[in-house]
Amino acid sequence: MARASSSWAVLLLAFVINTNRAAATYTWPNPDIDLLESIFYQHNGFRQFGLAFGVSPCNNMANTLETGRDDSAEWFRTAYHDMATADVESGIGGIDASIGFETERTENKGKAFNESVGFFLAFQSSRSSMADVIALAAALTVGSCSNGEVIVPFRGGRQDALEAGPTGVPQPEEDLDSHTAAFARQGFNVSEMIGLVACGHTIGGVHGENFPEIVDVVDDMDNQASRQNFDESFDNFDNSVATQFVANTSQNPLAFGRNETTRSDFRIFNADGGDLIRRMAESQRFFWDTCATLLERMLNTVPKGVQLTDVIEPIAVKPNNLFITVNSNGTQTVSGEVRIMEDGATSTNREVLIHLRGRDNEDVPSSPIAAQTGEGYECLSYYNNMPNFTTYHFTTTVSTAVGVSSFDVQIKDENSDVTNTNGGQGFPWQDALLVQPAESCTSRESIDTRSNNTVKAVAAVRDDMEFELVQLVVPKPVNMIGTYAVRFEEAAVDMKKVKTLGNSGYSLYEASFSFLVIAVGPMKTFDLVAKGPKGTIENNFTRWADVGSC
Missing domain, CATH: 2.60.40.2440 (Carbohydrate binding type-21 domain)
Structure with a gap:
């Protein structure tokens, strides 16, 4: 308990350091939050971003090739496993997308992690890190599965790891002391450990295809993953996991499963004599409020030195x-x-x-x-x-x-x-440096498992600015060994003047850039930068999807 108390104090300090910026009135544009705000709030309809679709409804599954699985539980599990190796005292780990490099570890069994990161790749960009998308996905999961009763405040600014982090995800076969120590390392005391496990296990279940030592493998076309649910409302973020445990009617295989060694939820829920799980069972609102607080802290656990934004509110x-x-x-x-x-x-x-x-x-x-x-x-x-x-x-x-x-x-x-x-x-x-959308275009050609992506950018440049250098700048995605996530390298190409536009006072400049990436790759964008004696002008973050096809 001493270690848990010490870690909790350190986490509080880290939380303040990482998130406590002076609140400021939003001013457009803000590159730190504008894209993340759109992904988080634009769900369905005009200019939708589509991430929320993956967990709407709560039992949705993007991979329709296998039954017995839900995106909601798998996205939540991805976020927790990414965070779970954090050591808040040393400032190492947290939500940093290192999970993408760690999928071969025995502590990260199953297809969930690779398939989740693969799905998230479409939303990764130079302004939306994979770590931010993982956190966004978890927040959207909780919102959808609770029908908006639990809205986890979201902050951006997470940075992506470029390699695997340490091991240390808690495992079902470990004893209570091991779990208590692991959660203390993450910054959670015993009561908070109980709450976080209950919040995480209110959706989904245990898959026999990954854990045959815990649940049976069944021959069922409607349950090909052999999932045994944590509670009867496995696709609803509610307190059933607590009420059924307290009533001793739980089907939770980690509480009353056939393998006594892997009854980790039973040991954890009773770690305080059953007090918190009883209170979570007695009040749906208390359950939701407890989860909202703990999940916000979980998502805001980041490596030392990472500065998170203010809470991203919807922009009016x-x-x-x-x-x-x-x-x-x-x-x-x-x-x-x-x-x-x-x-x-x-x-x-x-x-x-x-x-x-x-x-x-x-x-x-x-x-x-x-x-x-x-x-x-x-x-x-x-x-x-x-x-x-x-x-x-x-x-x-x-x-x-x-x-x-x-x-x-x-x-x-x-x-x-x-x-x-x-x-x-x-x-x-x-209006000094302008993308010409009708003349700019992009193309993609499939080459085996990769794609060759080309952008042709045409810019109208105001002559009176006397720019000496006009460049096309592309955040080039680079595949990394061991993860579906990418990193970005900035590539700059000088644009050439191709003609003067009559008596408009503008000239057209043009440049193209190509790169190879596995499959379709992440969200693609480009910038324009012009420099001269009168200063530097930038026209940033034009999405490839917003110009035509070549």
Whole structure:
């Protein structure tokens, strides 16, 4: 117990160091959180990201080739096993995606880890680490399986390990002293160990194909993984695992299984004389609140030196897909989207107006621009207590002599009229270095188990900026031995001027870059960077999916 108490104090200190930033009002853009916010909150519909789909409903399974398995339990297990080797006193380990390198260990049996990381790869990018995606997936799992009763606050900023970490995931056959020591190393005392195990074992079960010494292997086409569930509501994040244990009616194979040696849940739940598990059984709300607290701490356990962001809240008004196409006749076609979080006050005659400013910080002649929406522009949550969004799109034409510098978003409803000024500075929008979406394109060619990926970027560059260097910068994904996750290496290619765009005051620059990656690879993006005597301009994080195909 002394070690548990000491570790708990260290974890509290680490938690404060890693998460306690001064709360700040959100200002767009924020590269640390913008993408993670979209992945976490945009569930189903327009501009959905799709990660939440994997656990919605709770018994969903992306791998439909084998029955008796659920993504929800496997994603949660992946997050815990990634964290479980942490040593909070030394600052080693935590959620860092090292689990991808550790799947051959006997402490990480089963297909869950490789298949989960393989699924998560589509959401990994230069702004969303695999470790962050693992934590996101666990938070989405709990939200979906509790129908929004447990929303684990999510922070970003985790960093990916480049190699395996230490061993040390608790195993069912270990005795109570070993488990107590392992959880103390992770930063959890005895009571917290009991709570975390109960929270983790309220969904899913034990698979006989991985643990035949614990549960029987069955010949059942509806249960090919030979799963024996932890409780009767295995696809619902509720306190049944506790109520059935206390009532002595549990089917939990780790509590009352045929192998007494592997009854780890029985030993853990009784480690305090059965007090906490009884309280979790008596109150569903107490169970949920306990889990929310413990799971937030679990997901925020990170290696020493990693600085997590503030809690990522849904953003009320958020621009997206902003593009300016320069025309040879001296005009710019300005287009974009604004995602608005619904608050229940939307009227049928809502107006969304874009107040667009030129380089002189004055409204352009066509301002305000009426943004439009319609059927199919909603993005809805899969479960309760999460936001819904509506996207409004706009387009206008501006003289290149006037240009663009920023905009405000005015929302007029029946009983309200609010203008969002992004903290008073407007939503910034530079027009010196512009991706030309209609002329830029990407391609992918399959070569055995790999794919050759090519991006052709075309940029309109304002001549009066006198840039001396214009570059295409690609976060190149690099496969690593032993994991499905990738690391990113920044590759820069000089862009060449290909023509002047009439009397527009702009010239077109072009460059291409290719790389090989196993299978389809992660989320792909590119940046533009221009440097000259008047300064450096960046146009960052254009997703390959937002330009056409070559």
